[in-house]
Amino acid sequence: MNADATFSTTDRDDDPYAGVRETTEGPVYTVTGQDWDDVVGAAAAGEERIVVNMGPQHPSTHGVLRLILELDGEIVREARVGLGYLHTGIEKNLEYRNWTQGVTFVTRMDYLAPFFNEAAYVFGVEKLLGISDDIPERANVIRVMMMELNRISSHLVAIATGGMEMGALTVMTVGFRERERTLDLFELITGLRMNSAYIRPGGVAQDLPPGAVESVREYLRWMWDHIGEIEAFCNENPIFKGRTQENGYLDLAGCMALGITGPILRATGLPWDLRKTQPYCGYETYEFDVPTRDTCDSYGRFRIRVDEIKESLKIIEQCLDRLEPGPVMVEDKKIAWPAQLAIGSDGMGNSLDHIRHIMGESMEALIHHFKLVTEGFRVPPGEVYVPVESPRGELGAHVVSEGGTRPYRVHFRDPSFNNLQAVAAMCEGGMVADVIVALASIDPVMGGCDR
Amino acid sequence: MTTRLADQLGRAEIQAVEQVEGFGADPWWIIALKCLGIFVLLLLMTLFVIVFERKVVARMQHRIGPNRVGPKGWLQSLADGVKLMLKEDIVPKAADRVVYILAPIISAVPAFLVFGLIPLGPEVSIFGETTRLQLTDTPVAVLLILAIASSGVYGLMLAGWSSGSPYPLLGGLRSSAQVISYELAMSLSFVAVFLFAGTMSTSGIVESQERIWYALILAPSFVVYMVSMVGETNRAPFDLPEAEGELVAGFGTEYSSIKYAMFFLAEYINMINVSALATTLFLGGWRAPWPLSAIGDGMFNEGWWPLLWFLAKVLVLLFVFIWLRGTLPRFRYDQFMKLGWKVLIPFSLAWIVLVGGLRLAMNEGVTRQQIFLVVGIALAVFMVISFISSWIGERVRDDEEESEDAAEKPFDPFAGGHPVPPLPGQQGSTPVAATVGPPAGSDHTDESDSSEEGTRA
Numbered sequence: 062m063n064a065d066a067t068f069s070t071t072d073r074d075d076d077p078y079a080g081v082r083e084t085t086e087g088p089v090y091t092v093t094g095q096d097w098d099d100v101v102g103a104a105a106a107g108e109e110r111i112v113v114n115m116g117p118q119h120p121s122t123h124g125v126l127r128l129i130l131e132l133d134g135e136i137v138r139e140a141r142v143g144l145g146y147l148h149t150g151i152e153k154n155l156e157y158r159n160w161t162q163g164v165t166f167v168t169r170m171d172y173l174a175p176f177f178n179e180a181a182y183v184f185g186v187e188k189l190l191g192i193s194d195d196i197p198e199r200a201n202v203i204r205v206m207m208m209e210l211n212r213i214s215s216h217l218v219a220i221a222t223g224g225m226e227m228g229a230l231t232v233m234t235v236g237f238r239e240r241e242r243t244l245d246l247f248e249l250i251t252g253l254r255m256n257s258a259y260i261r262p263g264g265v266a267q268d269l270p271p272g273a274v275e276s277v278r279e280y281l282r283w284m285w286d287h288i289g290e291i292e293a294f295c296n297e298n299p300i301f302k303g304r305t306q307e308n309g310y311l312d313l314a315g316c317m318a319l320g321i322t323g324p325i326l327r328a329t330g331l332p333w334d335l336r337k338t339q340p341y342c343g344y345e346t347y348e349f350d351v352p353t354r355d356t357c358d359s360y361g362r363f364r365i366r367v368d369e370i371k372e373s374l375k376i377i378e379q380c381l382d383r384l385e386p387g388p389v390m391v392e393d394k395k396i397a398w399p400a401q402l403a404i405g406s407d408g409m410g411n412s413l414d415h416i417r418h419i420m421g422e423s424m425e426a427l428i429h430h431f432k433l434v435t436e437g438f439r440v441p442p443g444e445v446y447v448p449v450e451s452p453r454g455e456l457g458a459h460v461v462s463e464g465g466t467r468p469y470r471v472h473f474r475d476p477s478f479n480n481l482q483a484v485a486a487m488c489e490g491g492m493v494a495d496v497i498v499a500l501a502s503i504d505p506v507m508g509g510c511d512r
Numbered sequence: 513m514t515t516r517l518a519d520q521l522g523r524a525e526i527q528a529v530e531q532v533e534g535f536g537a538d539p540w541w542i543i544a545l546k547c548l549g550i551f552v553l554l555l556l557m558t559l560f561v562i563v564f565e566r567k568v569v570a571r572m573q574h575r576i577g578p579n580r581v582g583p584k585g586w587l588q589s590l591a592d593g594v595k596l597m598l599k600e601d602i603v604p605k606a607a608d609r610v611v612y613i614l615a616p617i618i619s620a621v622p623a624f625l626v627f628g629l630i631p632l633g634p635e636v637s638i639f640g641e642t643t644r645l646q647l648t649d650t651p652v653a654v655l656l657i658l659a660i661a662s663s664g665v666y667g668l669m670l671a672g673w674s675s676g677s678p679y680p681l682l683g684g685l686r687s688s689a690q691v692i693s694y695e696l697a698m699s700l701s702f703v704a705v706f707l708f709a710g711t712m713s714t715s716g717i718v719e720s721q722e723r724i725w726y727a728l729i730l731a732p733s734f735v736v737y738m739v740s741m742v743g744e745t746n747r748a749p750f751d752l753p754e755a756e757g758e759l760v761a762g763f764g765t766e767y768s769s770i771k772y773a774m775f776f777l778a779e780y781i782n783m784i785n786v787s788a789l790a791t792t793l794f795l796g797g798w799r800a801p802w803p804l805s806a807i808g809d810g811m812f813n814e815g816w817w818p819l820l821w822f823l824a825k826v827l828v829l830l831f832v833f834i835w836l837r838g839t840l841p842r843f844r845y846d847q848f849m850k851l852g853w854k855v856l857i858p859f860s861l862a863w864i865v866l867v868g869g870l871r872l873a874m875n876e877g878v879t880r881q882q883i884f885l886v887v888g889i890a891l892a893v894f895m896v897i898s899f900i901s902s903w904i905g906e907r908v909r910d911d912e913e914e915s916e917d918a919a920e921k922p923f924d925p926f927a928g929g930h931p932v933p934p935l936p937g938q939q940g941s942t943p944v945a946a947t948v949g950p951p952a953g954s955d956h957t958d959e960s961d962s963s964e965e966g967t968r969a
Contacts, residue, residue, distance in 0.1 A: 119760060135846075224841065228748055228749060228840070228841045229841035231573050231839065233573075234574060234575060235573075238574055298841070300749055300841050300842070300843055300847075301841050303843070303844065303847050304841060304842075304843075304847075313932045313935070314927075314928025314929055314932050315928070315930075317930050317931065318930040331932075331933065332936060492844060492845060492846065493759075494752075494842075494844045494845060
C-alpha cells in the first residue's frame with residue numbers, strides 16, 4: 062500500500078473542526094482547536110490585540126496547562142483554557158487491571174494529592190464490596206492521618222508555587238522545605254515519597270513502621286513552630302495583598318454555576334467541606350473547623366489554605382491519640398491482601414513468615430495467595446459515586462463493576478478540571494499578571510485534570 | 513539679596529564653562545590605565561555580585577547556594593559565563609536581525625560608561641603621577657550619568673521589539689515605561705542634593721559631604737532614590753520587564769548565548785552603577801564612615817584607603833538589592849506605575865519645595881530657631897487636622913455600617929443569577945434543596961443572563 066496514496070485522500074471539508082481521512086486502519090479524525098482558529102482570524106482582521114499562547118510550556122502554568130490569552134496591551138480581553146497535554150489514559154488503563162492494581166494507577170492522577178485519589182477509589186470499591194463498615198479502626202485512623210498529611214503537603218505546594226510566580230522566592234523555599242518534611246514521613250510510612258499506592262481496598266498496604274508515631278509528633282511540633290513563617294511573609298505584606306486582594310474574583314453564584322469546590326468555594330463564605338457535610342472515614346468524630354472567608358478573591362483562598370493546614374495539624378494530633386494496636390486490613394481472606402511486606406537481605410518483599418506459611422504449612426493459603434495476586438477478588442455488579450474532600454475540592458470516584466475482577470469503568474470527578482472552568486470568569490478584564498495569581502489560587506494539577 | 517543671587521548665578525556660569533578642578537591634566541597612559549581599571553573592576557564586581565547574590569539569597573532561604581566551582585563556589589559565575597559564551601547562538605526567524613544583534617550591545621555599553629564619572633577616591637599617586645581616583649568629571653556629571661543610564665533602556669526596548677514574539681514585546685514595553693517613570697523620580701531626588709552641594713559634579717558633591725552625609729539630612733530624597741534605583745534597574749520587587757512568572761524572561765526570552773550574557777552583564781553593572789551613585793550622592797562617596805574618619809587625623813581618608821570604603825558602601829547597597837529580592841513579591845504593572853507617578857514624584861516635588869524654601873530662608877538670614885518653630889507649628893496643625901479628619905471619617909463609616917446592617921434584605925437565592933445556598937447567618941427562606949429549580953412565576957432566566965454578564969464584565 063502506497064503511503065502517499067492514503068494521505069492524498071485527505072478530506073477535511075466535511076467538518077470544519079474534525080476533518081476525516083481514510084487510512085488502512087479506517088477513518089482518522091483530526092480534531093482542530095476551533096478557538097485558536099477563531100482567535101487567529103480575529104487577529105488577522107486587524108484588531109490591535111495580541112494573542113499569547115501561555116503554555117503548555119510556561120513557568121507559571123502549573124505543568125502543561127495552555128492558556129490562550131487575547132491581550133489588549135496588558136489587559137486580558139479573553140482567556141481560554143487548553144487541556145489534555147498530560148493525558149495519561151489512567152481511567153482506561155484501570156479497566157485492564159484488577160481492583161487492587163487500580164490503586165497504583167489512580168495514585169498518579171493528581172500527583173500532589175495521591176492519597177486522596179487512592180482514598181476516593183478505594184472507598185468506591187469498598188462500597189461496592191459492601192465492606193465499608195468492616196474496615197478496622199486502625200486502618201481508618203491511618204487513612205485519615207495520611208490524607209491530612211497529604212492535604213498539608215498539597216497546600217504547601219500551592220502556596221509555595223503561587224508565591225514563586227509572584228516573585229516571592231522565599232515563600233517558595235519555605236513551603237517546599239516544609240513539604241519535604243511531609244514527604245519524608247510518607248517515605249517512612251509507605252516506602253515512597255509520592256505515588257505510594259498505600260491505601261488499598263480493605264485497609265492499608267502496610268502497618269505503621271516502628272518510630273512512625275514519634276516522627277509524626279516531631280513533625281507536628283516543627284510545623285506548629287514554622288507555619289507562622291509563611292504567614293509572616295504574606296499575611297500583611299502590602300505588595301502581596303495588592304497582588305492578591307480583589308484578584309480572581311468569583312462569588313458564590315459563580316462558584317455554583319461553574320461547579321467550583323474547595324478553597325475557592327470556601328473563600329465565598331460557604332462552609333462546604335465534605336468532611337463535615339458528608340463525612341466519610343470517621344471524619345465526623347474528629348474535631349476541626351472549616352475555615353471560610355467572604356472575600357471571594359485570591360487572598361482569601363491563600364488564607365484559607367494556611368488555616369486548613371492548621372486544622373489538618375489538629376486532626377493529625379487526634380489521629381495519633383487514637384491509634385490503637387490492631388489489624389490494618391479487613392478480616393475477609395477473600396479480599397484482604399495476603400502478605401505484609403518485610404525487608405530481607407535482598408531488599409523489600411513478602412515477609413519470610415508468610416512465604417514459609419504458604420509454601421510449607423497451608424495449601425489453602427497458597428491457593429488464596431495465588432488467586433488474589435494473579436486474578437484478584439471479584440466485586441459485585443453495581444455502580445457507586447464516592448466523593449472525598451481533596452485539597453482542591455470535591456474529588457469523586459464513579460466506580461462501575463460488572464461483577465468481574467476488573468472495573469468495568471472508573472471515572473473521576475477531579476476538582477482541578479472543574480475549577481479550571483473558572484479561569485475565564487476570574488481573569489478576563491484583568492492584567493496578565495493577574496492571570497498568573499488567579500491561576501495559582503485555583504491551584505490546578507494537570508495530572509488530575511487530564512488523567 | 514539681589515547681588516548675592518547674581519553672584520551665585522555668575523559663579524555657576526563660570527563653573528559651567530570651566531573644567532572641574534583637578535581633571536583634564538592627566539597624561540594619556542594614566543587615562544588608559546584608569547579606563548582599563550574601571551573595566552576590569554566592573555567585570556570582577558559582576559562576577560562577584562552574581563555569586564554573592566546567590567549565596568546570600570540561599571542563606572535567606574535555608575539553602576546552601578553554589579558551592580561546587582572553585583573555592584567555596586566563588587567561581588560559579590565565571591563558569592556560567594564561559595558556558596553561556598560556548599552555547600549555540602540562536603537568532604529567531606521572525607527577528608529583525610540587525611536590531612536584534614545590536615540591542616544587547618546598546619544595553620551593555622552605557623552600563624560601562626557610567627562608572628567613568630564616579631569618584632572612587634581622592635588624589636593618589638600612580639607611578640609618580642598624582643591624579644584623582646576618577647576617570648573624569650564635568651560640572652554636570654550627574655546629569656550626564658542620568659543621560660547615559662537612560663540610553664541603556666533602548667537596548668531592552670529594541671530587544672523586545674526586534675525579537676518578533678509577544679513576550680519580549682510586552683517585556684520591552686514594560687521596561688521602557690518603567691525606566692521613563694522612575695528616571696523622573698530619580699532625577700527629582702537629586703535636586704535637593706544639588707541645592708545643598710551647589711554643584712552637579714560628582715567629586716564636588718563628595719567634597720561637600722565632608723561634615724555630614726546627605727542621606728542623613730536629606731533622608732526623604734535618599735528614600736526616594738533607593739526606591740527608584742531598584743525600579744530603574746528592573747530588580748525585584750520591580751522586575752516586571754523580565755517577570756518570570758508572567759513573561760517567561762521578558763525582553764530576553766528569545767535571546768541565547770553571549771547576547772543573553774550581555775543583558776545579564778548590563779543588569780548587574782547597572783546595579784553596581786546605581787549603588788555607586790547612591791554612595792556618591794548620599795553616603796559620602798569614598799569618605800570613611802564616622803568613627804574611622806576621626807582616627808589619626810583623617811588618615812583613612814587619604815591615599816588608597818577610600819577605595820575600600822567606597823567598595824564597602826557599594827556592597828552594602830548591593831546587599832539591600834539582594835535582601836529585597838529574598839523578601840518581597842513582585843508588583844503588578846499598574847500598581848508599580850501608581851507608586852512612581854502618584855507617590856514618588858509628587859512627594860519629591862513637595863520635598864524639593866520645602867528644601868528650597870528652607871535654603872532660601874537660611875540665605876535670607878532667618879535663624880534656625882525660627883525655622884524650627886515654624887516647622888513645628890505646621891507639623892502640629894497638620895497632625896491635629898489629620899487626627900480630626902480620621903476621627904470624623906471613622907464616625908461616618910460607623911454610621912454607614914449601621915445603616916447597612918439595618919437595611920439588610922431577606923436572603924434571595926437568585927440574587928446572583930444562579931441559585932445559591934444560604935451562607936451561615938443568612939436566613940434561608942426556603943431549604944437549600946427546594947431552591948434548585950426555578951421558583952414559580954419568576955422569569956429568572958433573563959435576569960440571570962443579564963447579571964451573569966454583569967459579573968463577568
